[in-house]
Amino acid sequence: MAGSNLASAESAHGIAMYGEPALPPDFVSLPYANPDAPKGGTVVFGNTGGFDTLNPFAQKGTPPWQMRFWGYESLMGRSQDEAFTLYGLLAESIEVPDDRSWVEFTLRPEARFSDGSPVTVEDVLWSYETLGTEGHIRYRRFWNQIDSIEQTGERSLRITFNEENRELALIAGLRPILKKSQWATKDFADSGLDEAPIGSGPYVVAGFEPGRYITFERNKDYWGNDLPFRRGTNNFDEIRLDFYGDQTVLLEAFKAGEISAIREFNAAKWDRAYDFPAVANGDVVKTLVPNGKPSGMTGLGFNTRRAPLGDWRVREALILAFNFEYMNETLTGGTQPRISSYFSNSYLAMQPGAAEGKVADLLSPFADTLVPGVMEGYRFPESDGSERNRKNLRAATKLMAESGWTVVDGVMRNASGEALELQVLLTPGNLGEGEMRSVVEIYARALERLGVTLTADVVDSAQFVERQRAFDFDLTFFRRAMSLSPGNEQYLYWGSASADQEGSRNLTGVSDPAVDAMIDAMLISKSREDFIAAARALDRLLTAGRYVIPIWQYSEGRIAHVKELKFPQTLPVSGDGIGYMPEVWWYEGK
Template structure:
């Protein structure tokens, strides 16, 4: 468990006349009337109805070639280390990342806006006055890869199927969608409960559209290695289970000339390779078996890019800004287990991690310590709470730690020695306050059991980071170990919350919606497969989640997020890790790319292209 460039604003052409609106959003009054071409949470759209393409793409990008890589990110039941099913939208099985490229959606995000979506399958959308009914009009040319029309019936079927049987991260997010009904062949009406956020209609518009014909013959709830009938820009091509998969570009994709598609999906083949070991994957990249690599290991980035292809310029190292909120990366405690139920115990365990030593000796000073659940964003709480935050927090004062109302909790700063005695003494004091005692060198919980910790992982690369931490815990009397398991077992244990401590990174959207309930909401804490790994369950946190989701303005959302951040940090549900506001990328010099990436994502697979001239020079033509 993948930053700061201002989004570009270009002059918009309204009604055929050039308007000097380069720094202004598309007027909300136009964006919010019937039959609109796009939606956003707070009503502002950058692109007018007649826009040609998103600003961050090259409309003339050539088609062809291939990109070979390991997945830098994944979702739902996808697994970057192996796969055994092509059903990517349920909890069961391990699917390959990027299966979503095979499926169309009603609308797609503009990645240079915080939350705007524009029509793909839906040519327009209308909403009722009470905003509880949205009617999407389907483009008549939309079709599946088997040439059957994609109709409103398919859309309604998809939404209701995902609501009933989809992955828990989908089901719980869209539970306030009451119904989806095909009004005729081209119109589908989506009805909400009245308790939905402004973002939920956009979430619905971004869900995959399934073939009703296909899934009335095949059980959606089961894993399968039969590639599904779909309608997107790519389809499943060659593959070997657990080793690689190729997604082939659909040359006659029905939507290739739409404004939201121009300049996208340029590679003929996207090939994902699967490795259990990051170092083995790196060796494959060095040999040229893979052509793109987003590097997540600081030691490798700092010391190992010295092989011949780098020295002669065939492989390039680059850094690209990442404008998304970095979210939360850390070791998450499973507070469902009694030994982690006391926040003082959790805080004490955190004091034993010496980030400053690790950053210098293991990370080559490439990182900054993570402190916030909304790091790298204006939603991060800093200093004392302001009056607006206090107004949200005061009703829950009796149930919240006093630290919530002071300066925002920060991670401890060590002397960089690797064994900061001052921090270890503070940890020991907290253990004693929590009622732990000693039996020789072993810390004993109030229950009479020794305090033990298992750090669960599916990657051996993390061991070098965890072992020094384990040594410090040993000095405190905590018995800890690093447990490496295979990818399928790891995912199964995560889904069932069968772990002590696990590492995860979350990247959050700049506009908060129902999905954050999955991270910190009480209901998600008891739902297998949710993102609430820590098992956070607190009425104040639940209330602040709702305040953030239902904020009337972006300012109100950010205030609620900062209040929420204070509560989460004061709960010591994690030992925060580190972050950097960039993507560190190594690539064989065979790619073309737009001059400036969009602020809110890093869409390499969908907006870069294969450069034949560069590839010939690098000896990788064809």
């Protein structure tokens, strides 16, 4: 078998999850980058909260979240214009057999770290093991899926996997590569603000003040300046992140000219709050960036580890009480449609009505254990748009009674007489203290009519991160972006193994063998048709599982920016994201 695998493997410049890469080996640049973009200028962005570490790869601490994208690289780079396709970055080629049971990479001889030292196979091997054993939890699962990792030549290495999973070859290409010798006498897992890991990316940390700012400087000796994958990207000489207490203050800083660009997620606010003089006179430009990505899930997530939120009937009752239509009209002017599922707005979304065909076949073995709505179809409840929401509240009261909760003297109580009191964990960061606080305030008034008390616990970003890590909440702000190529990350989001693993991204505590099986089915799919069926089946399980109360979609990016910031007219299918702005934008001075 090993011989046939070797015979069928061919060295290539890129790899796609299904089919072949869209770009040929001699491509000039990514299709959404301007290869002639000028270099120069400074751009300033705003973050909310703060940071207490310069190591974005360790579990300890809170780094500036953009840092790992700007200063570090992997063996392969991802195109934002294809569902899941990688092209050589630190590696000049990739080789896989038909069954993708292993992957081999050959490093570029010119690849260098920011200090000028070469990127070696030894650095790669050390990075995989260190991140897999001491690094952030996001890197741990992949290390456990490796059977062996070994050097096969002066510039090549092979990774052999211990399970059938066609995505692993691509995941392997996306691990960040760090410099081994930097950590010979230092504790990687315990590093903080004293030192940033040395990377090979186009930017390096130039200066910072905890809680106030951090500045990144473009490395003019960056090794990949002429690489086709990098041509026309990373054009700013300097990127600065300024930190603010909340989104409201950040917006005021933008209006005052202290920030170069800002992303706005509320359509009504986009129309209402961006009418200041700089917009009127053209000094600030409002840009819309459409995308073809799934909606993902944004809203309030339930902690199903806590009673009575482990009961789907209670969660459905609380969803019924969430008067989305009234809330949407009040807060966004009704301009943003509701998220209808985790993959809504894409071909991966669950289809209306009963499960059919391959989707039904995948779910049928679990039929006896599935919650109502999975097989027959589920839609989030709609109200009549009035503030009272009487019909849905009556349905909610009935479900609560079925689960052992009744209203006594206006208070929802269980058989022991305990009142149902819930708390929502928020921070001024996510969608901001303003918008999410408004959502929760309206929701709390609705729950009062159900006899349930809901309060908001707004904490600073460090406490928010720590409490989410410890699952210390009843409900919390929830956001999971989804791509057109869901894969191994789904285990981190919903896998049973991560449900009780402190620090995992499975915030809601999903622990369902059917969910695990659908993720498995996605990862072993050999055809696009089978992959889509598995994704749609997973979408049904998560949506009908009532793990999150969804709010509105973000089907297009809204970026307000100073007129000096320019971008290519060809947009990637993924739209706005970390691989779009600031990566392919540039500065044109006066």
